[in-house]
Amino acid sequence: MGCGPTSELYGFIKSIYSRFPHVKLNFEGYDMNPNWERVQNITKDLLAKYGLNINFHYTDIFTDYVDVFHNKPSILVLNYVLSDIAKFKNKETKELFVSQLTHFIRSHSIRVILFNDIRYYGYKKYLDSGVQLMNLILENLSSDGLTTKSYYRYFSGDSYFGNEDWHPHKSNHLLFNNLQGNPYIANIEYCRSKQILTIIQ
Numbered sequence: 001m002g003c004g005p006t007s008e009l010y011g012f013i014k015s016i017y018s019r020f021p022h023v024k025l026n027f028e029g030y031d032m033n034p035n036w037e038r039v040q041n042i043t044k045d046l047l048a049k050y051g052l053n054i055n056f057h058y059t060d061i062f063t064d065y066v067d068v069f070h071n072k073p074s075i076l077v078l079n080y081v082l083s084d085i086a087k088f089k090n091k092e093t094k095e096l097f098v099s100q101l102t103h104f105i106r107s108h109s110i111r112v113i114l115f116n117d118i119r120y121y122g123y124k125k126y127l128d129s130g131v132q133l134m135n136l137i138l139e140n141l142s143s144d145g146l147t148t149k150s151y152y153r154y155f156s157g158d159s160y161f162g163n164e165d166w167h168p169h170k171s172n173h174l175l176f177n178n179l180q181g182n183p184y185i186a187n188i189e190y191c192r193s194k195q196i197l198t199i200i201q
């Protein structure tokens, strides 16, 4: 959910299809902001040759989700969506969002959560970062009796993280070629996000 340019799909293709070329990926992208439609169509065209099933929805995932996976174990990708909530919503709305998301994860038997977001670690009491919201989701899942195992990763150059078991990636080099003439190149010269991969047992 939260799928604009859908960078996560490019990542899945790069990492999964290179090893398992016959895997059939089914991607359902939810983002209530229809402004991304043009860029999502570019993604659909570019990735058509891989034969994935890609659908985008501009509705609220919590009320309009259609479970095409039929509760089979699936991966929920939170790609830069939690920092968006952390930045633009008040504390009550953030807590409500986290509780809705926790309920969504449980009721649809999500087995893997992939969180990828900005490196800012933030403060638990303010819930002012994606990492803090993700940590609250994990706390809620655990309070609900679910057992989770999480893997925490960061890129070199990042010195802000808390007590979780953070490990550095081997390299912060980009895996994709840069687009010539991109005016925002200074923001994306190397990798600097944080990742949390959670397996729900």
Ligand SMILES: C[S@@+](CC[C@H](N)C(=O)[O-])C[C@H]1O[C@@H](n2cnc3c(N)ncnc32)[C@H](O)[C@@H]1O
Binding pocket: 001, 002, 003, 004, 005, 006, 007, 008, 030, 031, 032, 033, 060, 061, 079, 080, 081, 084, 085
């Ligand atoms: C910073 S963008 C990230 C886009 C995308 N994940 C990417 O990296 O290409 C965050 C997106 O989260 C979306 N978002 C915020 N709240 C949402 C919600 N409740 N449900 C779905 N999307 C939401 C916003 O509309 C925005 O497009």
